[in-house]
Amino acid sequence: xxxxxxxxxxxxxxxxxxxxxxxxxxxxxxxxxxxxxxxxxxxxxxxxxxxxxxxxxxxxxxxxxxxxxxxxxxxxxxxxxxxxxxxxxxxxxxxxxxxxxxxxxxxxxxxxxxxxxxxxxxxxxxxxxxxxxxxxxxxxxxxxxxxxxxxxxxxxxxxxxxxxxxxxxxxxxxxxxxxxxxxxxxxxxxxxxxxxxxxxxxxxxxxxxxxxxxxxxxxxxxxxxxxxxxxxxxxxxxxxxxxxxxxxxxxxxxxxxxxxxxxxxxxxxxxxxxxxxxxxxxxxxxxxxxxxxxxxxxxxxxxxxxxxxxxxxxxxxxxxxxxxxxxxxxxxxxxxxxxxxxxxxxxxxxxxxxxxxxxxxxxxxxxxxxxxxxxxxxxxxxxxxxxx
Amino acid sequence: xxxxxxxxxxxxxxxxxxxxxxxxxxxxxxxxxxxxxxxxxxxxxxxxxxxxxxxxxxxxxxxxxxxxxxxxxxxxxxxxxxxxxxxxxxxxxxxxxxxxxxxxxxxxxxxxxxxxxxxxxxxxxxxxxxxxxxxxxxxxxxxxxxxxxxxxxxxxxxxxxxxxxxxxxxxxxxxxxxxxxxxxxxxxxxxxxxxxxxxxxxxxxxxxxxxxxxxxxxxxxxxxxxxxxxxxxxxxxxxxxxxxxxxxxxxxxxxxxxxxxxxxxxxxxxxxxxxxxxxxxxxxxxxxx
Numbered sequence: 001x002x003x004x005x006x007x008x009x010x011x012x013x014x015x016x017x018x019x020x021x022x023x024x025x026x027x028x029x030x031x032x033x034x035x036x037x038x039x040x041x042x043x044x045x046x047x048x049x050x051x052x053x054x055x056x057x058x059x060x061x062x063x064x065x066x067x068x069x070x071x072x073x074x075x076x077x078x079x080x081x082x083x084x085x086x087x088x089x090x091x092x093x094x095x096x097x098x099x100x101x102x103x104x105x106x107x108x109x110x111x112x113x114x115x116x117x118x119x120x121x122x123x124x125x126x127x128x129x130x131x132x133x134x135x136x137x138x139x140x141x142x143x144x145x146x147x148x149x150x151x152x153x154x155x156x157x158x159x160x161x162x163x164x165x166x167x168x169x170x171x172x173x174x175x176x177x178x179x180x181x182x183x184x185x186x187x188x189x190x191x192x193x194x195x196x197x198x199x200x201x202x203x204x205x206x207x208x209x210x211x212x213x214x215x216x217x218x219x220x221x222x223x224x225x226x227x228x229x230x231x232x233x234x235x236x237x238x239x240x241x242x243x244x245x246x247x248x249x250x251x252x253x254x255x256x257x258x259x260x261x262x263x264x265x266x267x268x269x270x271x272x273x274x275x276x277x278x279x280x281x282x283x284x285x286x287x288x289x290x291x292x293x294x295x296x297x298x299x300x301x302x303x304x305x306x307x308x309x310x311x312x313x314x315x316x317x318x319x320x321x322x323x324x325x326x327x328x329x330x331x332x333x334x335x336x337x338x339x340x341x342x343x344x345x346x347x348x349x350x351x352x353x354x355x356x357x358x359x360x361x362x363x364x365x366x367x368x369x370x371x372x373x374x375x376x377x378x379x380x381x382x383x384x385x386x387x388x
Numbered sequence: 389x390x391x392x393x394x395x396x397x398x399x400x401x402x403x404x405x406x407x408x409x410x411x412x413x414x415x416x417x418x419x420x421x422x423x424x425x426x427x428x429x430x431x432x433x434x435x436x437x438x439x440x441x442x443x444x445x446x447x448x449x450x451x452x453x454x455x456x457x458x459x460x461x462x463x464x465x466x467x468x469x470x471x472x473x474x475x476x477x478x479x480x481x482x483x484x485x486x487x488x489x490x491x492x493x494x495x496x497x498x499x500x501x502x503x504x505x506x507x508x509x510x511x512x513x514x515x516x517x518x519x520x521x522x523x524x525x526x527x528x529x530x531x532x533x534x535x536x537x538x539x540x541x542x543x544x545x546x547x548x549x550x551x552x553x554x555x556x557x558x559x560x561x562x563x564x565x566x567x568x569x570x571x572x573x574x575x576x577x578x579x580x581x582x583x584x585x586x587x588x589x590x591x592x593x594x595x596x597x598x599x600x601x602x603x604x605x606x607x608x609x610x611x612x613x614x615x616x617x618x619x620x621x622x623x624x625x626x627x628x629x630x631x632x633x634x635x636x637x638x639x640x641x642x643x644x645x646x647x648x649x650x651x652x653x654x655x656x657x658x659x660x661x662x663x664x665x666x667x668x669x670x671x672x673x674x675x676x677x
Contacts, residue, residue: 052573073579085570089593098589102579110585162580 004049004172009058011044011228012225018044021058027221031198031205035215036225037251040357043209045225050079060170068115068388073102078165079174082181084157092160093145096132097125099168104128135163145262155186156340163199173198175207179214191218212252216240224248246368249364255299255327262295262367269272270295270367270377273334277310278379279369293375294368299327300342301364304347304357310365312339313357319350332356422651428644432669450652452627453635457611460545460631467549470533472556472654473595477587479557480564493554501551505619508547509534534620538633538677544629549617553608556602563598566622598651604667611659632656 004026010361011019018041026032030131034042047053051072057194060067078099104124109188114121139159148265149157158178165173175194179187180288183317195218196329197203209215215222216236223233224247232244243249249257268279272295280293297310313333320327326343328350341358343350350356362379369375398575422440426433442451456624496504511518512533520530542597567590569660575581614633617623623630623638636656640649 047573050573050577052576071581072573072576073581079577081570081572081574082569083570085568085574087571087574087590087593087594098580099578102585107582107585164574240600 003063004206005059006049006180007046007059009045009245009335010056011048011053012056018228019048019055019058022228022230024223024230024233026185026206029202029204031195031207031218031220032210033207033215033222034225035209035212035222035251037147037210040225041228042210046079046176046206046208049075050077050171050174051075057348072358075172077168077172077174078168078170079176080158080161080165080178082177083179084149084154084161086157086160086164088230091142091146091148092136092152093132095149095160096135096145096163096167098127099164100128100131101125103168114366121319131167133165135167139163139166148171154182154186154288155190158182158190162194170198170203172204172206173201175205177209178207179209180211184353187214194218212254216252218245224251226251242374243284243296244367244374246296246372246374249296249366249368253298255342257298257366258298259294259296259368260295260332260335260337260339263290264293264367264369265290273332274309277362277365278367278374278377280369280377282376291370293370296366296368297360297364299342300339301342302358302360306344306361309359309361311357311359312341313355314339315353316350316356317352319352321345328356330358396672418650418653418657420511420515421647422654424647426647433647436647440648443648444651444655449627449630449665450635453630453632456541456628456630457632458615460541460548461607461610463542463545464548464552464613465603465606467545468552468556468606469599471553472548472602473560473599474559475553475562476564477591479561487598489608490558493557495554496551497554497558501615502619503627504551505547508616509620512543516586524551535625537625540625540629544560544616546612547620548613551608555609556606559598559605560595563595566598569593601667603629604663608660608663609654611663632659 004024004052005307006024006026007240009019009022009024010017022041022045025043034045044053048055049067051070052066055068062075071095087098090098099388100123104127105114105121109118109121109124115373116122133142133145135146139162140357141159141163144152144160149160150264152160161178178194179236182190191214194205194207198218207214207218216239221234222236222239224231224239226247232239232248234244235240239248239252239337243252243257246259249270250259261270262270262277264270264280266289268281269276271279277295295310300383302312303309312330314331315333317338318329323345324346325345328341328343329340330341331337332339333355341356343358357381365379367375367377392476415644423435423437425436425439465615475489475493479486501637510516512520514530514532516521517533519533523530534540571590571594573585576587579585580589613631614635614637617629617631617634618637621629623634632652633656636649639645639652
C-alpha cells in the first residue's frame, strides 16, 4: 500500500518559515487536495514531496521508503505544472517519450547516434513510441504527436503534460495548479477529466489549488492550509458543513460565511441579538464572566418560512443577480452589521432600502470560540427542555 | 481611429528625414562614388562604370584583406561565443558573485578599445611585455606577437575575443535566466538530472535563439574591427593583418583613392546587410526551437 507519511516538515526560505512542522498522511489511491491562498505553503509542500526542494527538518515516507534519500526521478512521482513545463524544442511525441527513454536507456545508449548503431536502443525507442501513442490516444491527443508545444492550445498542452506524467505509471501524481492558466469552460471539462483519470488509474493524486470549487468537486479529502499549517483535513462535506475553525469557515464557501458577534455566558449559554440561541459544551470555566464568540451561518441557509430560528431583519443594502439566485446584503436593524443571503431568483420585490426578513435554522449555526476554534453547539436548550 | 494622411506624413517626417540624411544619402553617395575615379581633393571626376569593382576582384591586397577579415570573424565569434557560454554557465551555477563577474567580464565591452589596445601593446611587447616574460618563466620561446606575420592576426583575434566575450556572457546570462524553472524541474522528475544531459536536452536547445543572436552580433562587430589593427599593426607586417575597414581607410585617406575605397565600402555594407538579414529572418520566426 503506497501511503505517504509526512512528519514535522519544516521549510525555510531565508528568514521566513514557509512550512511550520507539518504532519500529513495521504492514503493509498486517494485524491487529496491542498487548498489555500497563495503563500500558504501548498506548492512548497508539493515540491518537497517531488524532491525539487529539500526540507530543513522532518521526514517524508512513501510506504517505508525514505523519500528524502532519493533523487526526484527515483521517487516514482510525476508532476503536472501550472505552466505545463513542456520541452518546447521537442515534438509532443518526444515530450511524452522522454521520461521512458531517460529511464530505459543508460548514459551511453542515450548518445545521439546510438539509435542507428544498436538494435537494443532502437527497440527501446520503438517501445517508448508505442507507449506514448497509447497514452496519447487515451487522452485524445494522438493526432498531435508530431506538433511542437507552441502550436497547441492551453488545454492541449496540459493534456500533453498529463500524458508525459502518465506514461511512466508513477505511484503518485502531483498537480501544481494545473488548470489555473485555462479559461473557465476548459477548466470545468478538464476538472472532470482529471477526476475520471484518477478513478481509472486508482493511484494517489495530490492536487494543489487555490480554487475551492476545484477542491470541493474533485477531491476525496481536502487539506485546508494557511501560513504553513494544515487548518483542517477532511472530506469536502466535513470541510463545508463542519469547519474546524473560523478560518476554514471563512475560506471555504461562496459567498463567504456570515459571522456575527455573540457571547457565551458563564453557564455555557450562547446569546446573540439579545436572545439565547443554545448552549455550548466543554467550555472551560470562565468564572461566570461572559466571553465573546462568533456565530456563523452560510448565506444559503435561510428560509422565508417562519421557523424557530434566528430571525434576521433589516433594510437591503445591496442586491446581486446571478441568474439562479439573488445575493442580498442586509443591514441588521439591531446592530448595524451586514449579513449576506442567497435567495431564490424569483424572490419578489427586492429593492435596495426595502426591509427583508429571513430565518436561519438553529441547527445550521456554527459557533466559534474566542480562539477561533469550533465549539460543539446544542441549539435552543429551552425548547429541548420543554419537549423533555 | 482614423488619422488624416497629412498628419501621418507629419508624424513620420522627423524620423524619415533623419533616416534619409544620416543613412540613405551617405550610402547612395558612396554607391555613386564607387562608379567614379574621384580622388580625395580633386576638382574633377570621371565615370568609369564598374572598373573599380573589376580592379577589386583582381586586387591581391583586397583579397588578402577579405580573407583575413573572414578568418578574424570566425576566430573571434567562435572564441567569444564559447568563452561567453562557458563562463555564463559557471556563473549561473553559483549565484554568489554573479554581479561581480558580470561587471568584470563586461568591462572590456564598455571601455575604449583604442586605450585598451595600448595596454595590450605593452602586454605583447617582444622584450618588455608580460606575456613573453611568463612564457620564458615556464620555458617556452617568446615571440614578437604583433610583428610576426604568422601570429599577428591571431594576436589581434585574442584581443577581439577578450573584448567580445563579455558581451556574449551578458547575453547568455540573460538567455539562461529566461529558461523557465518549471522546465528544469520537469526534467529533474523525468530523469534529466546529469549536468551533461541537462545541458544537452534542456539548456542548449532552449538557448537556441540567444545563441543565434550572440553569433550574429559578434560576427557583425568582428567584421567592423579597426581600432586594434590601426593602433597595433597598421595592417602589417606584410599585409598579414590587413582587414576590410583598415584597407578602406588606407585606400581612402592614405592613398586618397576615394572611388576605389567606396567600391570596397559597398562590398563591406553588403556583408553587414547579409549578416543582419540572417539575424532578422531567424529572430522573426516565432518558433525558434
